[in-house]
Amino acid sequence: MTHVSVRRGLLYVSIAATAWGTGGAAGALLYQAGGLGPVAVSFWRFAAGAAMLLLAGRLLGLGETRPAGDDPALGGTPLTIRRPRLGAALGRILVTGVAMAVYQTAYFAAIAGSGLAVATVVTIGATPVLVAAGGRLLLGERLGAAGLGAVTIALTGLAMLTLDDGSATFSAAGIGWALLSAAGYAGVTLLNRASSGEPYRTAMGGFVVGGLCLLPVALAQGLLPSGDPLASWAIIAFLGTVPTALAYGLFFTGLAAVRATTASVISLVEPVGAALLGILLLGERLTLPAACGGVLLLGAVALLAAGERGGGSGTT
DSSP states (O other), rough: OOOOOOHHHHHHHHHHHHTTHHHHHHHHHHHHHOOOOHHHHHHHHHHHHHHHHHHHHHOOOOOOOOSEEEEETTEEEOOOOOOOOOOHHHHHHHHHHHHHHHHHHHHEEEEEEEEHHHHHHHHHHHHHHHHHHIIIIIIOOOOHHHHHHHHHHHHHHHHHHTTTSSSSOOHHHHHHHHHHHHHHHHHHHHHHOOOOSHHHHHHHHHHHHHHHHHHHHHHHSSSSSOOOHHHHHHHHHHHHIIIIIIIIHHHHHHHHTSSSHHHHHHHGHHHHHHHHHHHHEEEOOOOOHHHHHHHHHHHHHHHHHHHHTTTTBBBO
């Protein structure tokens, strides 16, 4: 399997969460520039992400099996990669891809049912709770009182950041779709935390499987951009590169060193990045409750990261 230090694993997961924060803005721009529906956007995200990882693999040697030594793609991180059984590797990639397609589609359905704010809070907020429960039952991971407190603070900050305008709308269907999305994301996190496979191959295979799952619906919605072609394909390239290929490749690599719950909580910084992009690029305003929520969320992430590096709460 791939071995990375805890410090590097935390860095990878943090970069992944920050990169994910650009995905919403890129998707919104693609809706406007290309006239695409949400499932078609998700399809192009997966397709472009797979292409970018394939290109990176050719140029940088990502995903190759090497003996212990320094991997140039990981900045000299010592590697000891064990080749998993073919059947197990293919099964993990298949499950990962289907789960990615499910939680992408369910998230968009949650937005349609309950609005962006509630869908974001329930989906992203429920994920670390599900991951913590699954990590305890399946992986033997233990947060301890301090870790549970940090998770609670992070979820409070997320709610303040996302629901501060008081415009929340709730529906049973919307909440159900959001919980399904959270379950899919939690499953991907737990599966790849427990696996010993090569992370870049897993990510690329997951994109291919997820894209194939979404293709029929994307074809029905309209697969090709109908607006400005240059702007549309540039946004697709960015969407496939930064919040997809880069983010998922680093996230799966970081899971080799970081507990699943810690990784899922660090991922909560995604809406912080999205909020900052909204302020800088879309002219949105940051209210005081939202700012306080962002500070709480980032503080909780910092506490969990410090505990991870110090080994304060590990596995049983």
